[in-house]
Amino acid sequence: AQTVTQSQPExxxxxxxxxxxxxxxxxxxxxxxxxxxKQPPSRxxxxxxxxxxxxxxxATENRFSVNFQKAAxxxxxxxxxSQLGDTAMYFCAFINPPxxxxxxxxxxxxxxxxxxxx
Amino acid sequence: DTAVSQTPKYLVTQxxxxxxxxxxxxxxxxxxxxxxxxxxxxxxxxFSYNNKELIINETVPNRFSPKSPDKAHLNLHINxxxxxxxxxxxxxxxxxxxxxxxxxxxxxxxxxxxx
Numbered sequence: 001a002q003t004v005t006q007s008q009p010e011x012x013x014x015x016x017x018x019x020x021x022x023x024x025x026x027x028x029x030x031x032x033x034x035x036x037x038k039q040p041p042s043r044x045x046x047x048x049x050x051x052x053x054x055x056x057x058x059a060t061e062n063r064f065s066v067n068f069q070k071a072a073x074x075x076x077x078x079x080x081x082s083q084l085g086d087t088a089m090y091f092c093a094f095i096n097p098p099x100x101x102x103x104x105x106x107x108x109x110x111x112x113x114x115x116x117x118x
Numbered sequence: 119d120t121a122v123s124q125t126p127k128y129l130v131t132q133x134x135x136x137x138x139x140x141x142x143x144x145x146x147x148x149x150x151x152x153x154x155x156x157x158x159x160x161x162x163x164x165f166s167y168n169n170k171e172l173i174i175n176e177t178v179p180n181r182f183s184p185k186s187p188d189k190a191h192l193n194l195h196i197n198x199x200x201x202x203x204x205x206x207x208x209x210x211x212x213x214x215x216x217x218x219x220x221x222x223x224x225x226x227x228x229x230x231x232x233x
Contacts, residue, residue, distance in 0.1 A: 033220045039159075043206060045224035052220075089159050095212065095220060104149055104214060105174060106222050108161040 002027045004094050006109035013082055014117050020067075021077040021112050023092030029053075032096045034068070034075045039089040039111075048090070051075065079114075087116045121145050124209045124225035131199055132233055139194045139228045141209030147223075148214035149173075150192040152184060155206040155227070167192050168214060199232045206230070 004025045013019045025034070036048040051059045051068050058066050063083075067076045079086055092109040124141040131137050143150060152164040166174035170186040181197045196203060209225040 035222070043227045043229075045208065045210075045227075047221055050221065091161065093222070095222065104168070104212070105163065105166060106151060106210065106212060107163065108153075111159045111161070113159070 002029070002094050002096060002105065002107050004092050004107050004109035006092050006112050008112045009110070010113045010115070012115040012117060015082060015084060017082055018078060018080045019082055019114065021079075021090050021092075021114065023075045023077070023109055025073050025075065025092070025094050025109075027073070027094065027096065029096045032094060034066075035093040035095070036064070036066070036075075036077045037091045037093055037108075038086075039091065040085075040087070045091075049077065082116045084116050084118060087114060089113050121223045122209055122211055122225040124207075124228055126228060127226060128229050128231075130231045130233065133199055133201060135199050136195070136197045137199060137230070138196070139207055139209075139230075141192050141194070141225055143190055143209075143211040143223065145211060145213075145223060146190075147211040148189065149212050150186070151210045151212075151222075152192065152194050153208040153210065155208060157205070161208070165192075165194075196230075199230075201232050204230055204232045 032053045034051045038046045038048045049061045063080045065078045089111045091111045095106045122143045150167045153161045164178045165184045167186045183195045186192045206227045206229050208227050210222045212222040
């Protein structure tokens with residue numbers, strides 16, 4: 001079964017600093033997608049960034065980038081020049097294709113509560 | 119247009135009541151999910167449907183019964199509500215493949231409070 005682990009329940013940094021959120025996962029699949037979702041106090045789930053397992057190049061979206069280490073099954077999120085609006089819960093997630101390992105399933109880590117201080 | 123919409127946004131009810139949460143997606147996705155987010159913010163999958171067929175049932179009590187009348191709808195009915203059912207329930211959908219467009223879209227969540 002696929003599992004996703006976020007080992008940092010809470011993090012706090014000053015505005016404009018860079019912060020890295022950790023995520024590890026476990027799967028026997030070779031093709032899959034990894035995501036980081038943001039959940040602000042409004043509780044809406046917002047996609048931050050995604051990475052396909054077959055792509056070696058790390059995904060980037062403006063101030064957000066990932067460090068994808070497939071062999072280590074690690075998928076960390078780096079937020080550069082952090083802003084007050086980045087304060088939120090961040091969830092790492094994994095989705096597998098449907099197939100012989102079972103149905104397509106979107107699995108989340110436990111979440112990291114990130115606070116950006118002024 | 120809202121991609122995934124679920125209603126109601128808030129639901130307060132007494133123990134023992136039966137309630138339903140509705141979910142609709144206009145993305146043409148094949149797969150829909152229900153998640154429960156507890157007070158510690160952990161998102162636990164409850165059910166997954168693919169083209170109206172139940173695919174995943176994560177040992178959820180029988181009091182929870184999903185219904186998918188068509189591919190675009192996945193409703194959640196809860197019988198005999200208990201205090202421990204209080205949580206935020208999220209509906210989500212995704213396409214039934216893994217490619218560059220893969221993404222799960224979420225509804226705005228339903229905060230259920232059982233008193």
